[in-house]
Amino acid sequence: MATQDATATASAALQTPGKRRSTPFFRTVRKFWIFYVMLLPASIVLILHNYLPMFGVIIAFKNVNYADGIWGSPWIGFDNFKYLFSTNTAWVITRNTIAYNVVFIALNLGIAIALAIMFHEMRNKAWAKFHQSTMFLPYFLSFVVVAYLGMAFLQGENGFINSTILPMLGIEKINWYFEPKYWPYILPIVNTWKNIGYFVVIYLAAIVGFDKEYYEAALIDGASKWQQTLKITIPLLTPVIVVMTILQIGRIFYADFGLFFQFTRNQGALYDTTLVIETYVYQTFLAMGDIGMSSAAGLYQSVVGFVLVLVSNLIVRKISPDNALF
Amino acid sequence: MSSSATNPTVGVDRIKKPKRERNPNEIGNTANFLINLFFWFYTAACVLPLFLVIAVSFSNERDVVVNGYKFIPETFSLDAYRFLFEDWTPIVNAYGVSIFVTIVGTILSVILMSLYAYPISRDDFPHKNFFSFFCFFTMLFNGGLVPFYLVYTQTLGLKNSLWALIMPYLVGAFWVLIIRTFFKTTIPVALLESAKIDGASEFRIFGSIVLPLSLPVLATVALFQTLVYWNDWFMSLLFITKESNVSVQFLMYKTMLNIQFLSTNTQAAAGIAAGGGILQFPTETVRMAMAVVGVGPIIFAYPFFQRFFIQGLTVGAVKG
Numbered sequence: 001m002a003t004q005d006a007t008a009t010a011s012a013a014l015q016t017p018g019k020r021r022s023t024p025f026f027r028t029v030r031k032f033w034i035f036y037v038m039l040l041p042a043s044i045v046l047i048l049h050n051y052l053p054m055f056g057v058i059i060a061f062k063n064v065n066y067a068d069g070i071w072g073s074p075w076i077g078f079d080n081f082k083y084l085f086s087t088n089t090a091w092v093i094t095r096n097t098i099a100y101n102v103v104f105i106a107l108n109l110g111i112a113i114a115l116a117i118m119f120h121e122m123r124n125k126a127w128a129k130f131h132q133s134t135m136f137l138p139y140f141l142s143f144v145v146v147a148y149l150g151m152a153f154l155q156g157e158n159g160f161i162n163s164t165i166l167p168m169l170g171i172e173k174i175n176w177y178f179e180p181k182y183w184p185y186i187l188p189i190v191n192t193w194k195n196i197g198y199f200v201v202i203y204l205a206a207i208v209g210f211d212k213e214y215y216e217a218a219l220i221d222g223a224s225k226w227q228q229t230l231k232i233t234i235p236l237l238t239p240v241i242v243v244m245t246i247l248q249i250g251r252i253f254y255a256d257f258g259l260f261f262q263f264t265r266n267q268g269a270l271y272d273t274t275l276v277i278e279t280y281v282y283q284t285f286l287a288m289g290d291i292g293m294s295s296a297a298g299l300y301q302s303v304v305g306f307v308l309v310l311v312s313n314l315i316v317r318k319i320s321p322d323n324a325l326f
Numbered sequence: 327m328s329s330s331a332t333n334p335t336v337g338v339d340r341i342k343k344p345k346r347e348r349n350p351n352e353i354g355n356t357a358n359f360l361i362n363l364f365f366w367f368y369t370a371a372c373v374l375p376l377f378l379v380i381a382v383s384f385s386n387e388r389d390v391v392v393n394g395y396k397f398i399p400e401t402f403s404l405d406a407y408r409f410l411f412e413d414w415t416p417i418v419n420a421y422g423v424s425i426f427v428t429i430v431g432t433i434l435s436v437i438l439m440s441l442y443a444y445p446i447s448r449d450d451f452p453h454k455n456f457f458s459f460f461c462f463f464t465m466l467f468n469g470g471l472v473p474f475y476l477v478y479t480q481t482l483g484l485k486n487s488l489w490a491l492i493m494p495y496l497v498g499a500f501w502v503l504i505i506r507t508f509f510k511t512t513i514p515v516a517l518l519e520s521a522k523i524d525g526a527s528e529f530r531i532f533g534s535i536v537l538p539l540s541l542p543v544l545a546t547v548a549l550f551q552t553l554v555y556w557n558d559w560f561m562s563l564l565f566i567t568k569e570s571n572v573s574v575q576f577l578m579y580k581t582m583l584n585i586q587f588l589s590t591n592t593q594a595a596a597g598i599a600a601g602g603g604i605l606q607f608p609t610e611t612v613r614m615a616m617a618v619v620g621v622g623p624i625i626f627a628y629p630f631f632q633r634f635f636i637q638g639l640t641v642g643a644v645k646g
Contacts, residue, residue: 286475
């Protein structure tokens with residue numbers, strides 16, 4: 001880009017010999033040409049990886065067939081969306097995506113703050129560090145590995161729960177991978193187990209930074225630990241909590257593909273409670289080859305997600321400009 | 327929680343041995359004990375699942391089929407690993423792919439992102455707002471899976487190429503903004519100006535002043551990118567069908583779907599299955615052994631690197 005502009009300036013200068021001063025824009029380019037060279041490689045990646053697919057959203061308004069190619073396929077307006085929203089699936093994937101995310105946000109918030117406060121109060125800091133490290137371990141595992149761990153517990157025939165725990169309790173074996181009703185409980189547990197370490201780090205960093213004098217004053221006034229937590233720690237944490245939560249709400253339309261695809265082993269029998277927008281888009285496109293429905297669902301997600309991110313960021317900017325994304 | 331013992335020892339005869347000096351605002355003994363106990367349970371919940379997988383991988387296949395997965399192998403056996411390494415080409419190959427993609431991807435992405443972040447961190451660069459937004463907008467809106475897939479496979483022709491595993495994570499807008507903020511807040515403008523007066527070119531300034539001063543943030547980005555590249559299986563799922571380009575994560579995934587992916591000699595396995603109806607290799611334990619082989623490096627590297635990640639998270643959490 002930059003070099004092209006530079007040559008354009010040069011040629012422009014050649015063509016208009018009477019003009020001595022180039023425009024401010026071209027002067028900027030000439031003065032800062034090194035910056036454009038620096039910006040170039042990542043810009044190319046951004047164009048190829050992010051901006052080209054954005055133009056591809058028109059696929060959602062076409063009836064794509066490979067004979068005519070993508071550009072040659074006939075326009076069908078909003079028909080893909082009509083089909084999509086006439087099915088029950090659109091409602092199910094939207095409900096699952098939002099409901100799971102609401103539960104995840106609540107758990108990430110409540111449990112992480114409780115654990116962070118407990119870490120902070122532990123007398124032996126070495127043990128606190130140790131426990132924090134082990135808690136952070138699941139964050140490092142890919143969902144492929146986590147799916148293996150899940151399988152070791154949940155597998156129908158040999159899984160630890162079915163072969164050891166349930167017989168001890170005298171309960172019949174449960175076919176976990178074929179019973180949708182259990183997954184609204186399983187998935188939040190897995191999500192918390194995997195991600196809580198991350199949130200604890202964030203909240204603990206905030207708590208450690210608080211001024212000790214508040215607590216000393218409270219102690220002199222005879223405040224108990226409970227009172228200190230409720231009246232000092234939580235109020236001081238509120239800005240961090242609000243920002244983290246609103247940012248997560250902005251992403252409420254995006255599910256964690258790994259969790260819903262890998263951990264459920266993409267079992268069709270579970271779709272009623274495990275199919276989210278991401279997995280639906282993947283499944284209809286790459287397993288069923290239905291480009292129309294898949295791209296319609298994808299665009300629906302992108303547009304709603306876009307609005308949510310914008311709105312959530314506006315709110316964050318009102319509360320705490322430092323934490324706003326833009 | 328019990329309230330802290332806050333009795334000042336004024337006027338009390340010290341008959342007992344004086345205890346260690348304690349912060350008067352510490353939690354009481356009971357509360358401390360309960361918290362410690364709770365965390366031991368939580369730690370167990372985080373670590374034990376891995377032990378279960380390891381235990382199964384060292385078990386005898388027959389025990390597993392009869393009694394299910396156990397935390398302690400009834401008969402210790404290396405059969406699963408023996409079987410796995412009988413034909414170790416897929417595993418070694420997958421490690422090669424993962425290591426290559428991780429190293430190349432991490433180095434390239436740190437270079438590209440810091441190169442992009444430097445100009446937009448400079449207040450005297452007139453087009454910094456445009457380029458900031460150009461990068462930032464990718465966080466807000468994306469085309470979705472279908473156009474992305476079609477661009478990669480048809481426009482760029484990256485089906486089955488390792489480049490398809492590297493490029494998607496090269497430039498993350500979030501990290502670019504973090505690096506930019508770091509440049510802005512930690513590198514004094516006076517330093518850049520004096521270097522300029524001394525006649526250093528922008529590249530020289532960037533290479534010998536900006537980058538060395540920004541090692542903390544670059545190390546953080548590199549660590550997280552390493553993790554992203556190493557743990558990624560989704561791009562493989564989309565783009566890779568060729569055996570020779572299968573990464574460790576993808577090999578684990580395929581093994582979970584179908585154990586025969588492990589054996590390059592699938593025809594023989596299929597023959598056995600068709601003839602005897604029973605596969606002659608230990609499927610359950612081999613699966614778990616594959617998981618252990620795949621997750622091993624992470625587990626070994628974890629104790630050394632986790633504190634840098636924790637520090638890095640708090641670097642990333644602060645945005646100027």
